[in-house]
Amino acid sequence: xxxxxxxxxxxxxxxxxxxxxxxxxxxxxxxxxxxxxxxxxxxxxxxxxxxxxxxxxxxxxxxxxxxxxxxxxxxxxxxxxxxxxxxxxxxxxxxxxxxxxxxxxxxxxxxxxxxxxxxxxxxxxxxxxxxxxxxxxxxxxxxxxxxxxxxxxxxxxxxxxxxxxxxxxxxxxxxxxxxxxxxxxxxxxxxxxxxxxxxxxxxxxxxxxxxxxxxxxxxxxxxxxxxxxxxxxxxxxxxxxxxxxxxxxxxxxxxxxxxxxxxxxxxxxxxxxxxxxxxxxxxxxxxxxxxxxxxxxxxxxxxxxxxxxxxxxxxxxxxxxxxxxxxxxxxxxxxxxxxxxxxxxxxxxxxxxxxxxxxxxxxxxxxxxxxxxxxxxxxxxxxxxxxxxxxxxxxxxxxxxxxxxxxxxxxxxxxxxxxxxxxxxxxxxxxxxxxxxxxxxxxxxxxxxxxxxxxxxxxxxxxxx
Numbered sequence: 169x170x171x172x173x174x175x176x177x178x179x180x181x182x183x184x185x186x187x188x189x190x191x192x193x194x195x196x197x198x199x200x201x202x203x204x205x206x207x208x209x210x211x212x213x214x215x216x217x218x219x220x221x222x223x224x225x226x227x228x229x230x231x232x233x234x235x236x237x238x239x240x241x242x243x244x245x246x247x248x249x250x251x252x253x254x255x256x257x258x259x260x261x262x263x264x265x266x267x268x269x270x271x272x273x274x275x276x277x278x279x280x281x282x283x284x285x286x287x288x289x290x291x292x293x294x295x296x297x298x299x300x301x302x303x304x305x306x307x308x309x310x311x312x313x314x315x316x317x318x319x320x321x322x323x324x325x326x327x328x329x330x331x332x333x334x335x336x337x338x339x340x341x342x343x344x345x346x347x348x349x350x351x352x353x354x355x356x357x358x359x360x361x362x363x364x365x366x367x368x369x370x371x372x373x374x375x376x377x378x379x380x381x382x383x384x385x386x387x388x389x390x391x392x393x394x395x396x397x398x399x400x401x402x403x404x405x406x407x408x409x410x411x412x413x414x415x416x417x418x419x420x421x422x423x424x425x426x427x428x429x430x431x432x433x434x435x436x437x438x439x440x441x442x443x444x445x446x447x448x449x450x451x452x453x454x455x456x457x458x459x460x461x462x463x464x465x466x467x468x469x470x471x472x473x474x475x476x477x478x479x480x481x482x483x484x485x486x487x488x489x490x491x492x493x494x495x496x497x498x499x500x501x502x503x504x505x506x507x508x509x510x511x512x513x514x515x516x517x518x519x520x521x522x523x524x525x526x527x528x529x530x531x532x533x534x535x536x537x538x539x540x541x542x543x544x545x546x547x548x549x550x551x552x553x554x555x556x557x558x559x560x561x562x563x564x565x566x567x568x569x570x571x572x573x574x575x576x577x578x579x580x581x582x583x584x585x586x587x588x589x590x591x592x593x594x595x596x597x598x599x600x601x602x603x604x605x606x607x608x609x610x611x612x613x614x615x616x617x618x619x620x621x622x623x624x625x626x627x628x629x630x631x632x633x
Contacts, residue, residue, distance in 0.1 A: 169219045175409065177215040182413040184208030189421055195527055195537045212410040251532050252489050255521035256320035258388055263313035265395035266372075269306025270365060272402045273299045277361055283406060289356055295405055296356065300349040302401030303361070304368040309394040311372030316387050319376075320521055329377040341371050386429045388522040393422025425523055432517035432543070434569075434580035462598070465616040467625050470557075470592045471632035473616070474500075477554035479510040481546065483583055484526045485519050487560015487595060491622035494533035497559060500626055501535070503633045512549070513540045514556075514583050516564035547584050556588035560595065560622045566607045576605055591615040594625050 185208045191201020213235075222228050249257050276299055280286045285295035318324040331337065345367045352360035379387055400415025430436065474480055482501065488494060501511045513535065519526045530540055550556060558565055561583070568575035569582040585591050586609055593615055600606055609615055618625055 169215070171219075174215055174219040177211055178409040178413070181208040181212040181215070181410050182417075184211065185414055185417050189417060195531050195540070198531070212414070215410065216408065250492070251494075251529055252492055253321070254528060255384065255388060255525060256317050258522055259313045259316040259320055259391065262388075262391045262395045263310050263317065266306040266309030266311075266313060266398055269302050269395075269398035269402050270310065273303035273306065273405065274361075276402075276405050277358075285405065291356060293353055296353045297349075298401050298404040300352050300361075300364055302398055302405060304345060304349065304364055305394055305401060306398035307365050307368030308372040308375065309391055309398050311369045312376045312387075312394070313372075313391050315373055315376040316384065316391060319379075320384060328379060331374070331378070334374065334378060338371065338374055341367055341374070345371065383433065383435075384521045385518040385523050385525070386426060386433060386435060389422050389425040389429050391422075393419050393426060396420070396422055429518055429523060432581055434577065460611045462610050462617050463613070463615060465592075465618055467618060467620075467628035468632045469616065470594075470618050470625075471629045473555055473590055473592060474504055474557065474629065475507055475509070475633055477504075477509055477589075479512075479549075479553045480504060480555045480557060481512050481514050481550060481553045481585070481588065483514045483516075483556060483558045483561045483565060483585055484530065485516075485559065485561025485564060486521060486525075487562075487622045489520055489525060489529055489560070491560065491624075493559060493621075493623035493626050494529040494535075496623050496626040496630060498530075498533040498535050500630045500633065501539075503630060507633070511539060512546060514543065514546045514550075514585075515540060516543050516561065516581075516583055519561055519564050543581060543583055550584045550587040553588040554590065556585040556591045558585055558591060558593045558595075559626065562595065562600070562607055563605075565609055566605070567609055568605065568607070572608075585609070586612060586614070589614065592618060594618045594620070594622055596620065 184204045188201045188205035188208060191197040191199075191204055193201075217231065222231060245257065276283045276285060276295070277291070278288070280288060280291045280295070283295075286292050291299075315324075345364060348360045348363045348367065351357070352364060376387060396415045396418025398415070400412050400419055403409070403411030403413075403415050480501075482497065484494070484497065488497065501513075504511050513530060515526045515530075517523070520529075527540065531537075563577060563580075563582075565583050565585045566575075566577060567582070567584075567586050569577045569580040570584075572578060591609065591612070591614055593610065595617065596619065598606075598610055598617075610617060
């Protein structure tokens with residue numbers, strides 16, 4: 169295949185990737201976006217194979233085996249994984265991108281002739297810089313994503329793990345990483361390559377372990393960005409235009425999404441990049457919660473309030489995801505709409521454990537897209553709502569974020585559910601959320617707590633309607 173045709177096909181793949189991002193930005197066009205992404209990747213893979221074909225049949229057999237094995241495993245996992253496990257699946261996929269970047273960099277370092285970047289001990293300086301950055305970012309992405317996966321899947325504690333002098337340790341490791349990258353470029357010593365890898369792997373762990381579960385949406389989007397830049401770095405090493413385009417798109421979009429997530433959590437974008445968050449702001453859970461009285465009701469009481477309302481705003485959170493209550497919730501909304509009640513859904517940008525987590529679950533339950541609204545689009549409507557039904561959303565509805573300057577989450581944009589006529593709050597208990605603080609909304613006069621599993625409670629409400 170001629171270089172001109174290769175460049176043209178890579179450009180077409182890049183355009184399809186851009187269209188994929190555009191499509192994935194809205195639930196209505198997400199399926200179309202997925203199609204564009206798959207088409208772009210198919211073109212990129214086919215173009216790479218045809219422009220750089222293996223030298224013998226053994227090479228083709230290995231490539232076919234890799235595609236079949238990888239594609240089969242990916243398809244099987246994607247089909248079997250429940251929607252509630254999507255955050256940890258995304259983290260697992262990010263780890264594979266990081267690992268691939270490390271392995272490709274190692275291959276280029278030990279066999280530079282195959283990549284056209286020089287010979288062993290005489291690799292081009294620019295290629296060494298690209299290679300070193302790719303392996304550093306890739307290794308950080310790999311171990312960071314593994315820790316995120318373990319936290320999200322409850323295989324390790326989701327609470328922040330704070331090491332003494334962790335910032336000093338991270339700065340020292342970052343300085344050592346920069347030194348060995350420079351040393352690799354100057355000396356091309358094998359030991360420097362693996363020291364870069366080891367330090368970056370350790371940094372990935374140390375950056376993520378102090379981060380609590382509530383901050384995971386930011387972590388997922390940030391790791392997404394890291395994986396993109398790792399891929400772009402390796403793309404420069406390989407001279408692969410499609411990999412550079414794809415990596416840059418993923419890296420930039422992940423960084424932008426991280427910035428949006430940070431605004432939604434009142435976090436500093438720079439501190440996220442440096443791994444400098446995840447424990448400093450979390451205060452202790454309120455101890456007086458058990459001593460304060462709450463107004464408690466039954467699912468039947470909730471059903472009575474809902475069916476006599478004119479307007480209801482539903483606020484889903486991680487509790488809905490854990491209980492897999494999205495289908496019961498949609499059934500409840502359908503019954504309310506049949507009774508003439510106006511129903512809307514309010515989504516906080518960091519509700520759940522990954523960006524768009526609630527949107528994905530509601531889409532799976534076939535909730536109409538035009539009934540789902542983001543925080544900035546619906547916050548002003550709570551004052552006109554008769555009932556706000558909060559199902560498993562805690563920190564993102566905490567009025568202390570607006571009313572208590574001493575609160576650890578003060579300044580964080582939250583859904584103003586307390587402005588509704590009545591707040592029906594479905595939760596298992598009065599325990600604090602991932603921010604580790606009490607929610608004064610529980611004790612307000614217009615709040616009725618309905619304790620229990622989100623799915624079971626919502627199903628009982630449906631029966632009572």
